[in-house]
Amino acid sequence: MKVLVTVKEVAAVEDDFEIDGLSIDDRYLEYDLNEWDDYAVEAAVQIAEAADEDVEVVAATIGPERSEETIRMALAKGADRAVRVWDDAIADQTLLDVNAKASVFEQVVAEEEPDLVLTGVQAADDALGATGVALANRVGYQWAAVVNDLDYAAGDDVATVRRELEGGVEEITEVDLPAVLSIQTGINEPRYASLRGIRQAQQKEIAPHDLSDLGLDAETVDGALELTDMYEPESESDATIFEGGAEETATELANVLRDKGVVGE
Amino acid sequence: MHLQSDSALTDEQRAIRDAVEEFALEELRPEAQELDDAEAFPEDAWDDLAELDLTGLTVPTECGGFDADKTTYSVVNEAVAYGHLAVATALSVHCLATSCIAEFGSDEVKEEWLPEMVDGRPVGAFCLSEPGAGSNPAEMTTRAEETEDGYRITGEKQWITNGQRAGVYIVFAKTDPEDRGSITQFLVPADYDGVEVGKKEHKLGLRASDTTGMTFDGVEIPEKYRLTPEGEGLSAAFKILTGGRLGIASQAVGVAQAALDEAIAYAGEREQFGKSIGDIGSIRQKVADMATQVAASRLLCREAARQADAGEDSRVIASMAKYFASEAAVDVTNEAVQIHGGYGYMSEFDVERFYRDAKITTIYEGTSEIQKTIIARDLLD
Ligand SMILES: Cc1cc2nc3c(=O)[nH]c(=O)nc-3n(C[C@H](O)[C@H](O)[C@H](O)COP(=O)(O)OP(=O)(O)OC[C@H]3O[C@@H](n4cnc5c(N)ncnc54)[C@H](O)[C@@H]3O)c2cc1C
Numbered sequence: 349m350k351v352l353v354t355v356k357e358v359a360a361v362e363d364d365f366e367i368d369g370l371s372i373d374d375r376y377l378e379y380d381l382n383e384w385d386d387y388a389v390e391a392a393v394q395i396a397e398a399a400d401e402d403v404e405v406v407a408a409t410i411g412p413e414r415s416e417e418t419i420r421m422a423l424a425k426g427a428d429r430a431v432r433v434w435d436d437a438i439a440d441q442t443l444l445d446v447n448a449k450a451s452v453f454e455q456v457v458a459e460e461e462p463d464l465v466l467t468g469v470q471a472a473d474d475a476l477g478a479t480g481v482a483l484a485n486r487v488g489y490q491w492a493a494v495v496n497d498l499d500y501a502a503g504d505d506v507a508t509v510r511r512e513l514e515g516g517v518e519e520i521t522e523v524d525l526p527a528v529l530s531i532q533t534g535i536n537e538p539r540y541a542s543l544r545g546i547r548q549a550q551q552k553e554i555a556p557h558d559l560s561d562l563g564l565d566a567e568t569v570d571g572a573l574e575l576t577d578m579y580e581p582e583s584e585s586d587a588t589i590f591e592g593g594a595e596e597t598a599t600e601l602a603n604v605l606r607d608k609g610v611v612g613e
Numbered sequence: 614m615h616l617q618s619d620s621a622l623t624d625e626q627r628a629i630r631d632a633v634e635e636f637a638l639e640e641l642r643p644e645a646q647e648l649d650d651a652e653a654f655p656e657d658a659w660d661d662l663a664e665l666d667l668t669g670l671t672v673p674t675e676c677g678g679f680d681a682d683k684t685t686y687s688v689v690n691e692a693v694a695y696g697h698l699a700v701a702t703a704l705s706v707h708c709l710a711t712s713c714i715a716e717f718g719s720d721e722v723k724e725e726w727l728p729e730m731v732d733g734r735p736v737g738a739f740c741l742s743e744p745g746a747g748s749n750p751a752e753m754t755t756r757a758e759e760t761e762d763g764y765r766i767t768g769e770k771q772w773i774t775n776g777q778r779a780g781v782y783i784v785f786a787k788t789d790p791e792d793r794g795s796i797t798q799f800l801v802p803a804d805y806d807g808v809e810v811g812k813k814e815h816k817l818g819l820r821a822s823d824t825t826g827m828t829f830d831g832v833e834i835p836e837k838y839r840l841t842p843e844g845e846g847l848s849a850a851f852k853i854l855t856g857g858r859l860g861i862a863s864q865a866v867g868v869a870q871a872a873l874d875e876a877i878a879y880a881g882e883r884e885q886f887g888k889s890i891g892d893i894g895s896i897r898q899k900v901a902d903m904a905t906q907v908a909a910s911r912l913l914c915r916e917a918a919r920q921a922d923a924g925e926d927s928r929v930i931a932s933m934a935k936y937f938a939s940e941a942a943v944d945v946t947n948e949a950v951q952i953h954g955g956y957g958y959m960s961e962f963d964v965e966r967f968y969r970d971a972k973i974t975t976i977y978e979g980t981s982e983i984q985k986t987i988i989a990r991d992l993l994d
Contacts, residue, residue, distance in 0.1 A: 420628060541632040543666035543679050543689075550625050 349502050350404045352462035354453060354480070355385040355422050355430075357415035358473040367578050370442055381418050384468025386425075388531040389497055390538040392466050392481035393426035404428050408456045410449060411439065416554050424541035430552070431456055435559040443474065445571030450482040452569070455562035457487045464507070465528040469494050474540035480530035490527040498537050505557040508574030615616025621915065624689065630688045637696025642871075642963070645697040648821035648884030649966055652813065655821065658700060663733030667693070671708045671856070676727035682719060683856070683918035683927075687863040691911070698970040699821035701867065702900055702977075703736075706774040706858040710737025712853050713783045717798060717840035726781060726800070726990035735780020735803070740770040740827055741850055747771075748983050750785065750852060751793045751847060755829065757786035763835040764788075766799060766807075769828055774977075777810055784829065785850055788843045796846040796848055800838040807832035818969030855928050857978050859921070862934040863914045865942035865974040869907045872942075872949035872967040875899060879953050896952060903945045910938035929991045939974035946971040 357379050365376035381389075389407065396403035407422045407430040409415060419430050433452050438444060457465065457492070467480035484491030496518075497510035504525070511519045512532055541549075559565065588604065590597035605611045619627055642659055647654055654975075662668055670689060672678020681689065686708075694701035711730050714723060730737055746752040755768025766786050773782075782801045789795040801808060811826025841849045877900060880891035890896050914935035920927040946968040950957035957964050975981045 417624070417628070420624070421632070424628065424632070540636045540661075540665055541628070542664060543629055543632075543670070543681070543685075546628045546632060547625060547679075549628070 349399075349401065349464070350406060350460060350462045351395060352406050352408055352457065352465045353388050353392045353422070353427065354465070354467045354469070354483075355389065355407045355409050355411070355419060356382045356419045356471050357411050357418040358382045358471055360472070369578065370575050370578050372578075374575040379414070379418055381421055382468050382471045382473075384470060384472070384531060384533055385422070385532050386468075386538040387535050388424045388466040388468050389425055389427060390536045391531055392464075393539075394536060395464075395502055396426065401502055403502045406431065406460055406462065408433070408453065408460075410434065410444065410452055411420055412439065412546060413556075419554055420549045420552075421541055421545075422429050423552045423554075424545040425539055428552065429556060431460070432554050433493070433562065435458045435569070436567070437559055438569050441569060442540065442575035443571065444569060445573040446476050448569040448571040449479045450486050450565075451459065451564065452559075452562065453479070453483045454486040455564060457483070457489075457555075459562070461525050464500075465489065465526075467528065468535040469530045469532050473561060474500045480528050483512045483526035487528075490525070491529070492521060492525045492527065493524045493530045494532050495529045498529065498531075622684070623820070624687050626688055629685055630692055633665065633667070634690055634695055635691035636661070637693050639698055640733040640892050641696030645699075645821070646698070646966060647965065648697075649743045649818075650820075652815070652820045652823075653925070654776075654823055655697075655700065655704065658697075659703070659733060659736075662693075662700070662704060663731075664732075668707060668712070668733045669710045669727075669731030670704075670766060671715070672727050672731050676710070676715065677731045678715075678727065683859060683921040684915060686856070687859055687914045687918045688864060690860045690863035691867040691870070691914070694864035696867075697821065698864060698868050698964075698967075698973075699819045701864045702819060702822050702973075703778070705773055705857065705864065706739055707737045708860065709853055709857050710781065711772040712856060713739070713798060713840060713849070716853065717849055718800070719837060719970065721885040722800065722837055722840070730781070736775050736778045738773050738775040738779035738782045738827075739853075740773050740782050740784045742771050742773075743769060744771045747959075748980060750850065751796065753785065753787060754790065754798065755759075755784065755786040756790050757788050757797060757799060757839075759788065760833060763833060763837075764799065764839060766801060766829045766832045768836065769826065771826050772824050772977075773827050774822055774824055776827055777813060777959065782808070782827065783840070784845050786829075792844075795844050796850075798846040798849050799834060799844045800840055800841040801829065801832055801834055804947050805832050805834065817972060818966070819973050820969075850885040854978055855931050856921070858935040858984075859914060859917050861974055861978045862910070862917070862931070862938040865935075865938040865971065866907060866911045866914055868967050868971050868974070869903075869910065869938070869942040869945040871952070871973070872946040872964055873900075873903050873907055875962075875964050876903065876949040876952040879956075883954075890952070899948050899952060903948050905942040906945055910934070910941045913937055927956055929988055931980070932987040935974075935979065936981050936988070939971075940981060942974050 354586040362376045392405045405427045407427040409446045410433045470477035494512045495509045500507035507523045590600045666679045669678035670681045674680045685737045721870045743753050757764040780803045784799045784801050787795045807830040809828040814824045883890045917930040949964040
């Protein structure tokens with residue numbers, strides 16, 4: 349069987365940085381594998397390691413050449429090979445929206461025909477949190493979002509998943525394959541890359557594709573969303589500390605909540 | 614923060630550095646103070662090191678090891694020490710032992726020990742120093758008498774890293790007590806009769822690492838456990854220790870970098886006289902000195918590694934690296950404490966431990982004085 353894991357290199361901003369127009373200069377950024385994707389890779393590799401049959405784990409990313417260093421860490425942790433999609437038309441976007449990403453990955457799925465697609469719940473940088481589900485919708489796969497427990501053995505037709513819903517509610521549900529699962533942090537304990545894994549990863553394939561390789565044109569990635577401004581939000585600290593017994597402070601808190609319109613009269 | 618330009622390393626070396634550094638920072642550093650306090654070695658972390666292939670770092674690939682080039686060896690030692698020097702030391706001594714077996718053991722002995730040591734256990738120890746023979750190991754009194762089918766080893770070793778944890782000891786002994794030239798290298802399994810582990814020493818730093826005396830009381834070993842021909846033990850020890858020196862030098866860089874990073878962070882946070890102390894001229898000068906010392910130390914290490922990888926004689930440059938980097942680590946950790954003021958003297962702050970730990974690097978595997986003796990000999994004699 350084949351498991352496709354979508355991975356993304358994300359940038360974290362240093363404590364002190366400057367915004368220049370719509371971006372932040374490279375010198376203030378540190379690149380790393382998106383945290384959620386690390387869990388998705390681990391989930392895929394665990395399926396492969398526990399399997400009796402051959403399981404190929406393919407990592408797919410949309411990212412510039414620089415991102416190969418990060419993608420190689422996923423290969424070092426056990427993915428077999430990677431597909432990297434990049435194009436001038438993608439680089440020109442101020443923001444690659446969910447639709448654009450889903451369009452790209454739709455073609456990757458068409459080419460790879462995976463039985464299972466694992467994505468991170470969201471990316472740490474733009475936090476759209478919708479790519480996995482949007483992709484499932486496009487390719488007509490079953491899906492489950494925010495999966496924090498996965499019971500699946502290679503070759504099974506059904507995956508049993510536990511999903512995190514709003515308000516602390518969890519749901520256990522079965523998903524027929526082929527399926528897209530968006531993976532939540534905490535589902536497993538991602539490994540560190542071993543030295544041997546790192547060495548092997550240097551030889552593994554990261555196949556570059558541009559949009560035309562995937563049969564797409566530049567318009568496909570012209571999303572509806574445009575990045576128009578970037579600024580640091582004013583942060584005011586106006587913490588109120590209530591002192592006293594529970595009874596008293598609860599009343600004070602209730603008054604504040606009512607005043608601010610958080611709860612009704 | 615990496616002061617060395619990324620382009621100095623191959624993609625593989627850079628990935629190894631990043632992975633091991635992340636591990637050291639997330640898994641080793643947070644528990645270092647507690648372990649130091651309890652004088653306890655983190656055996657779980659040791660298992661993790663094995664998972665990462667670090668316990669087979671210097672073992673040939675035929676025996677299941679990683680067979681790292683010297684630059685990678687340097688990078689790994691620095692990164693582990695960045696997390697916790699005591700763990701880095703335990704690892705590098707284990708690597709000394711595996712190197713001895715790989716370099717001098719017969720195929721049978723290699724097969725017997727190395728694959729398991731690559732997997733982390735048995736842990737290896739290296740027994741050269743004695744109460745009366747430190748800088749000058751030729752004065753050792755441990756004796757190896759020939760028996761019908763091997764040797765009987767009798768003597769005392771001192772300050773043996775991994776003394777308690779080890780399952781196998783590399784032991785240096787004289788086959789003729791009157792002959793300084795008879796030092797020979799042996800392998801002694803921990804479970805043989807007559808192997809006694811002495812009490813664990815209490816130390817200034819490196820407290821999570823077990824340092825013990827060892828008594829070999831008529832330990833009978835088979836012939837195959839004589840690793841070198843009789844009389845070739847000391848040159849074998851020096852050969853292995855040249856590699857070891859690069860390891861210790863790189864570890865010194867790791868602790869110094871750790872102290873520098875803490876000092877920079879603290880200088881940015883701490884305010885006195887209405888401004889951050891990082892804006893005070895003398896603090897800025899200190900930080901510049903520290904960073905320069907760390908960078909110079911690291912470059913000496915990498916150059917020693919490069920020469921060794923190129924097949925050149927790297928003994929002198931390895932001594933320079935060990936001498937310079939260890940003294941720099943003592944200076945840099947000292948200044949890191951100074952920048953922290955009174956807080957730096959408190960054990961809640963990591964720099965307090967870095968300062969205590971760094972000192973050992975100027976002492977073991979050849980003191981600074983001995984390194985200078987080696988350098989001067991090459992220049993003057
Ligand atoms: C924590 C720790 C762990 C250790 N681990 C190990 C281990 O795993 N295996 C092992 O075999 N040993 C180990 N050692 C021993 C260590 O290698 C020795 O302590 C070191 O070689 C110095 O020997 P010494 O302590 O006997 O000092 P000495 O040789 O007595 O030196 C005392 C002082 O005299 C100076 N001196 C000596 N000779 C000269 C000279 N010719 N010229 C100039 N100055 C000189 C020294 O530099 C030093 O300043 C360890 C030591 C410590 C503290």
